[in-house]
Amino acid sequence: MPARRTLVTTAGLIGAAALLLAGCAEDPAEQAGPSSPAGDGKARTTLTVGVFGAFGLQEAGLYDEYMAQNPGIRIEQTSIERNENYYPQLLTHLGTGSGLADIQAVEVNNIAEITATQADKLVDLAKVPGVDKAAYLPWKWAQGTASAAKGGATVGLGTDIGPQGICYRKDLFEAAGLPTDRAAVGALWAGDWNKYLEAGKAYKAKAGDGKAFVDSASGVMAAVTGSSAQRFYDDQGKVVYKTNPAVRGSFDLAASFATEGLSAKLQQFTPTWDQGFANGSFATVSCPAWMLGYIQDKAGPAGKDKWDVAQAPKPSNWGGSFLVVPKAGKHAEEAAKLAAWLTAPAQQAKLFEKRGSFPSANATYKLASVSGAKHEYFGGAPIGEIFAKAAEGVPVTVVGPKDLVIAQNLADIGMLQVDQKGRSPQEGWEAAVKAIDNALDQ
Amino acid sequence: MWRSRRYRWDLRWSPYAFVAPFFLFFAAFGLFPLLYTGWAALHQVELTDPDSMTWVGLRNFTRLWDDEFFWNALRNTVTIGLLSTVPQLAIALGLAHLLNYKLRGSAFFRVAVLTPYATSVAAATLVFVLLFGRDHGMVNWALSVVGLDAVDWQNGTFASQLAVSTIVIWRWTGYNALIYLAAMQAVPGELYESAALDGASRWQQFIHVTVPSLRPTIFFTCVVSTIGATQLFGEPLLFNGGAGATGGSDHQFQTLGLYLYEQGWVNLHLGRASAIAWAMFLILLVIAGAARLLRGREASR
Numbered sequence: 069m070p071a072r073r074t075l076v077t078t079a080g081l082i083g084a085a086a087l088l089l090a091g092c093a094e095d096p097a098e099q100a101g102p103s104s105p106a107g108d109g110k111a112r113t114t115l116t117v118g119v120f121g122a123f124g125l126q127e128a129g130l131y132d133e134y135m136a137q138n139p140g141i142r143i144e145q146t147s148i149e150r151n152e153n154y155y156p157q158l159l160t161h162l163g164t165g166s167g168l169a170d171i172q173a174v175e176v177n178n179i180a181e182i183t184a185t186q187a188d189k190l191v192d193l194a195k196v197p198g199v200d201k202a203a204y205l206p207w208k209w210a211q212g213t214a215s216a217a218k219g220g221a222t223v224g225l226g227t228d229i230g231p232q233g234i235c236y237r238k239d240l241f242e243a244a245g246l247p248t249d250r251a252a253v254g255a256l257w258a259g260d261w262n263k264y265l266e267a268g269k270a271y272k273a274k275a276g277d278g279k280a281f282v283d284s285a286s287g288v289m290a291a292v293t294g295s296s297a298q299r300f301y302d303d304q305g306k307v308v309y310k311t312n313p314a315v316r317g318s319f320d321l322a323a324s325f326a327t328e329g330l331s332a333k334l335q336q337f338t339p340t341w342d343q344g345f346a347n348g349s350f351a352t353v354s355c356p357a358w359m360l361g362y363i364q365d366k367a368g369p370a371g372k373d374k375w376d377v378a379q380a381p382k383p384s385n386w387g388g389s390f391l392v393v394p395k396a397g398k399h400a401e402e403a404a405k406l407a408a409w410l411t412a413p414a415q416q417a418k419l420f421e422k423r424g425s426f427p428s429a430n431a432t433y434k435l436a437s438v439s440g441a442k443h444e445y446f447g448g449a450p451i452g453e454i455f456a457k458a459a460e461g462v463p464v465t466v467v468g469p470k471d472l473v474i475a476q477n478l479a480d481i482g483m484l485q486v487d488q489k490g491r492s493p494q495e496g497w498e499a500a501v502k503a504i505d506n507a508l509d510q
Numbered sequence: 511m512w513r514s515r516r517y518r519w520d521l522r523w524s525p526y527a528f529v530a531p532f533f534l535f536f537a538a539f540g541l542f543p544l545l546y547t548g549w550a551a552l553h554q555v556e557l558t559d560p561d562s563m564t565w566v567g568l569r570n571f572t573r574l575w576d577d578e579f580f581w582n583a584l585r586n587t588v589t590i591g592l593l594s595t596v597p598q599l600a601i602a603l604g605l606a607h608l609l610n611y612k613l614r615g616s617a618f619f620r621v622a623v624l625t626p627y628a629t630s631v632a633a634a635t636l637v638f639v640l641l642f643g644r645d646h647g648m649v650n651w652a653l654s655v656v657g658l659d660a661v662d663w664q665n666g667t668f669a670s671q672l673a674v675s676t677i678v679i680w681r682w683t684g685y686n687a688l689i690y691l692a693a694m695q696a697v698p699g700e701l702y703e704s705a706a707l708d709g710a711s712r713w714q715q716f717i718h719v720t721v722p723s724l725r726p727t728i729f730f731t732c733v734v735s736t737i738g739a740t741q742l743f744g745e746p747l748l749f750n751g752g753a754g755a756t757g758g759s760d761h762q763f764q765t766l767g768l769y770l771y772e773q774g775w776v777n778l779h780l781g782r783a784s785a786i787a788w789a790m791f792l793i794l795l796v797i798a799g800a801a802r803l804l805r806g807r808e809a810s811r
Contacts, residue, residue, distance in 0.1 A: 152754050156557060156775040163560045185558040339639060343646050473777060477756075484759035488665050499760070506579055507777040510554055 114142045118169030120154035124423035165396040170403035174390045177472035187214040191393040192221035196404045203431035207464035224390030225411040226428035230356030231458035232384045233377045240351040244274040254379035268330040280332035280350040285322045285487040286479035291354035292318035295384035301468030323493035342366045356386040357426035364445045376447045383461025477503045551784035570785035583769040591739030594675035606690035623684035631744035667762040677745045693727035743767035
């Protein structure tokens, strides 16, 4: 018996050891520090890129391409699904100067806070060789640049932007007696968001109950506020959302979609919203360029040839990102070069081609790969043309440090109460103001 | 001489060396954050620049008094706590009683009741969000089958709190049931035998033998559940898929934990968040004190 027991124990030990070894074997081959010789006998530098969500740089093959061109560089990406979780972590890491990736992504709603409070911890990317200010949309460049009082450094290089169109269901439009051709659809509401509301009323009159015109009132609000130059802050950096007629105007306009019964009362980026795409619960949705892929995913093959995209009433922007390089990184210089390369027009064009993220470098709009781009799923819509037109019409928006908090509370408290709880627009507005005041008060 | 002295030292100090790691880790990861949070609560400090602190004394605490969002969160925490803890412990007690019978495959059932506890909050909550969906959810579908109206589970105040409580109940009932079961098996069998001889039915045995014997265990689970309910966070956070920490458009299921998270990690006010954390801690101390008083009085009766 004892012999047998020893055998069993030994077998167990060997098993455990094998597991441990297997665990070790999973580590990347070039684990040995950055300056140690790797397989090809050259010094290797590992650069890390921290992003949120499906950022697309890796998926579009840009890292592979850069590594092929620069054999001394290896790129690793870490990703956190939601920006709400990603951004506070980025702030704490910047505060302590540790745990940072060599390159970090920043969402447009956070960029003002980053340039205002963290510029001294970030590399001035305007000075990096190969960065061409003239290649970028002026408003995008301005957003990534700190004010003169803060040193005027350009700490964020723009990646994509979110010029908006209106995505619509051709079959539902046809059933309601509305035009289905994208030029005619765009003409329905060209130049005025109120006409979009009128189109909704016309749709409802024909389509009857049960079929909504828009997915959510807050989606409309995001689109409308995105078309005004001044939103939540004035040029001096003062919070003015409460008194700014543009904000209140878009709130009330969007709220009328709810009160007129044109909204499917959904909350964006929730499972029910996704199901709404699949079930055709609504006929239109304001869609930034980056949302097209999302719609395709959620509406699935059954939605093919049903969706199309038309010009939005007014040029408007929603979302987009930047890349920043923390000074605390070990390879700040190499990282700056990579950031410059990743955001250069040629790469932005590739990102658009592969992932549909619309370039913030307007130098790309003349490239055939952008201007001639068509979206197969959306009835072959000329998305390059549609979104470039929108992008160039977007006003130079004043962004403030707490844009995200304000926008989020307006949408998720104020507009949602009107849309889903049936409160009056005035009640919804007051609830949002109360929540924002509480959030902004330190 | 020297050897014996070393032996004495060894005998005297070695135990301290053995327990030291725990206390060192506790000091680093338990005590220090606690004290630092208390210190931060007395300052105005933002997450964008955690190094610059401005002394504000007790202002972060006094303002909680007028903070309707804080009171709303406290109210929600209490209601959700009651809605989840009371049925949860009652069901757990019943389940434990059933498991305590001699049954075939008892090990299987014991593992089965524990599986929800082993599921991650995130996974469980996401499934529940789908079940409680307004338009295409299974719960509303079931309601429609029996001829009831669909309920907007996320937007109704009571409905949303009930839905969140359901997730908590589902996850923790089995865990409590196993604790009760362990305690039940320690109840001496003679008590049941003599009760049976006196003609007590199964139900009477449960009420007059099992429950009284389990009193310390029930007290323990109450304490643990209360602490858990006060800190409730993951379920309400994920139940609100779109917005995150607001706890619904009307803050209808924003718990204290969520409000703390919103102040600290969404609005980036570290000082205010710390004050809320300490307020929660103090609330728990008050509850614990009250429970002690209650028990003390009961014991002296």
